[in-house]
Amino acid sequence: MFNLNDFPLPFRETDLVPIMSVETVRLHHDKHLGAYIANLNKLIADTKYADMDLREIIVNSVNDSNAQKIFNNAAQVFNHEFFFNCLGRGNTAIPDIIADAFGGMAEFKEKFKSVANDVFGSGWVWLTYDNDKFEIISTKNADTPIAHGKKPVLTLDLWEHAYYIDYQNRRADFIDAFLESLIDWKFVIDNLNMD
Numbered sequence: 128m129f130n131l132n133d134f135p136l137p138f139r140e141t142d143l144v145p146i147m148s149v150e151t152v153r154l155h156h157d158k159h160l161g162a163y164i165a166n167l168n169k170l171i172a173d174t175k176y177a178d179m180d181l182r183e184i185i186v187n188s189v190n191d192s193n194a195q196k197i198f199n200n201a202a203q204v205f206n207h208e209f210f211f212n213c214l215g216r217g218n219t220a221i222p223d224i225i226a227d228a229f230g231g232m233a234e235f236k237e238k239f240k241s242v243a244n245d246v247f248g249s250g251w252v253w254l255t256y257d258n259d260k261f262e263i264i265s266t267k268n269a270d271t272p273i274a275h276g277k278k279p280v281l282t283l284d285l286w287e288h289a290y291y292i293d294y295q296n297r298r299a300d301f302i303d304a305f306l307e308s309l310i311d312w313k314f315v316i317d318n319l320n321m322d
């Protein structure tokens with residue numbers, strides 16, 4: 128059984144204002160993440176997935192054609208915890224190791240924006256780090272790099288619920304605001320050093 132209390136926000140609801148409103152943060156964490164957790168608990172009850180941790184559920188269900196609802200909800204729980212951990216207002220300078228990998232800070236941002244703006248419908252943008260190489264990729268719907276053996280170090284949620292209250296149809300402005308003001312780069316750097 129998973130519990131929303133085990134996925135606390137790493138910041139106060141007011142910390143991201145005005146880039147991200149309290150209403151958005153509260154709905155996104157309490158209601159959307161809360162629903163994915165409740166659905167996952169119902170779906171895994173009395174199945175082989177019931178005793179697995181979140182990562183095990185994801186890697187075992189991704190290719191199980193009878194468990195796609197389980198995969199979707201488990202992946203969304205992982206993706207949302209990861210996304211909220213990427214957000215903050217205190218560490219917004221891009222680390223040299225990442226800027227240098229893309230030829231500069233501006234080049235990193237342009238590449239990230241390009242991939243993000245190409246996402247059609249619901250999905251996620253990721254910075255991954257494998258074999259000492261950074262890559263910016265997108266995934267559709269609930270899909271997640273950890274289901275495919277890739278290590279995520281940063282993500283942006285591009286489902287409409289992530290931005291619609293604050294940015295309406297101006298998704299590109301949300302992407303810009305995220306890159307300029309919302310990333311906790313300390314979390315990203317910490318991820319580089321984890322297995």
Ligand code: MN
Nearest residue numbers: 159284286289
């Ligand atoms: Mn979301």
